[in-house]
Amino acid sequence: xxxxxxxxxxxxxxxxxxxxxxxxxxxxxxxxxLQRALTENIRSACAKLRRANLCASEMGFFIKTxxxxxxxxxxxxxxxxxxxxxxxxxxxxxxxEKLPSLFKPGYRYAKSGVYFNGLIPDSAVQLSFFANPKEExxxxxxxxxxxxxxxxxxxxxxxxxxxxxx
Numbered sequence: 318x319x320x321x322x323x324x325x326x327x328x329x330x331x332x333x334x335x336x337x338x339x340x341x342x343x344x345x346x347x348x349x350x351l352q353r354a355l356t357e358n359i360r361s362a363c364a365k366l367r368r369a370n371l372c373a374s375e376m377g378f379f380i381k382t383x384x385x386x387x388x389x390x391x392x393x394x395x396x397x398x399x400x401x402x403x404x405x406x407x408x409x410x411x412x413x414e415k416l417p418s419l420f421k422p423g424y425r426y427a428k429s430g431v432y433f434n435g436l437i438p439d440s441a442v443q444l445s446f447f448a449n450p451k452e453e454x455x456x457x458x459x460x461x462x463x464x465x466x467x468x469x470x471x472x473x474x475x476x477x478x479x480x481x482x483x
Contacts (some may be wrong), residue, residue, distance in 0.1 A: 326431065326448060328476060331367065332371065332436055333403060333434070333436060334433060334434045334436060335362055335366060335371075335373070335432065335433040336362075336431075336433075337358045337359075337361050337362035337365065337430060337431055337432075338358065338379075338428060338429065338430025338431070339354065339357075339358060339428065339429065339430070340426055340427055340428045341354065341428065341429075343427070344382075344383075344427055345422070345425070345426045345427075345429075346423075346425055346426070348417055348420050350426075351380055351416060351420065351426060351429060352409075352412070352413055352416060352475050354429045355378055355380075355409075355416070355429050355431060356409050356412070358378070358429060358430055358431040359378075359405055359408045359409055359412065359431050360405050362431050362432075362433060363403050363404065363405035363408065364405070366403035366433060367403050367434070370438055370439050370440070371404055371436045371437065371438060371439060372401035372403045372436070372437055372438075372439045373398070373401060373402065373403065373433035373434065373435055373436055374387075374397065374398055374401040374432065374434070374436075374437065375396065375397050375398065375434040375435045376395070376396050376398065376408060376411070376431065376432070376433050376434075377393055377394060377395035377396065377431070377432050377434070378393070378396075378412055378416075378429065378430065378431045378432070379392065379393040379429065379430050379431075379432075380392055380416075380426050380428070380429045381420060381426065381427060381428045381429070382424050382425055382426055382427055383425070383427040383428075386424075386425055386427075388421075388423070388424050388425075388456070389472060390421055390424055392419040394415050394419060394469060395466030396415075397456050398412050400442065401435065401437055401442045402442075403439060405436075407450045408431075418474060424463035426441065432459060437479060
C-alpha cells in the first residue's frame with residue numbers, strides 16, 4: 318500500500334542555493350575592508366532569503382584576488398548552522414572569526430562573496446532545543462528593517478561594520 322508523507326516533512330525549496338558576490342572597484346588590502354564587503358554581501362543575501370521566505374542550513378564565503386595579479390589566491394570557508402536561518406545578525410560574527418586565517422597580507426583582493434546552501438521554506442524550519450530565544454524578536458526586527466529599506470532605500474539602515482571610518 319502507498320505511504321503518504323505529510324506535506325510538512327516533504328517541503329523543499331525550489332531554489333537549492335543562493336550566491337551573492339561583488340567585485341571591488343578598487344583592490345582591498347586589509348581585513349576591515351574585506352569584513353565590510355562581506356558584511357554587505359551577507360546583508361544582501363539574507364534579505365533575498367527573507368523575500369523568498371527561505372532559510373539556509375549552510376553558509377560559506379570566499380575572497381579572491383585577480384587571476385591577473387602576481388599573487389593569485391582564492392579561499393573559501395563553509396559553516397553549517399545548528400538551525401536553518403535567514404537572520405543577517407547571526408552571520409557576520411562567524412565570518413569575522415574565520416576571515417583573519419584566510420587573509421594573506423600583501424595580497425590585493427578583487428572579489429568577495431557569500432553563498433547559502435540547504436535552502437528550505439522558513440515555515441519548515443524545525444526549532445532546536447537550544448534555539449536562540451531572541452529568534453522571534455529578531456524576525457520582527459528584520460521584517461521592520463526590510464520594510465524601511467524597501468521604502469527609503471537599501472542604504473537607509475546599515476550595520477556599523479559596513480561603515481567606513483572618516
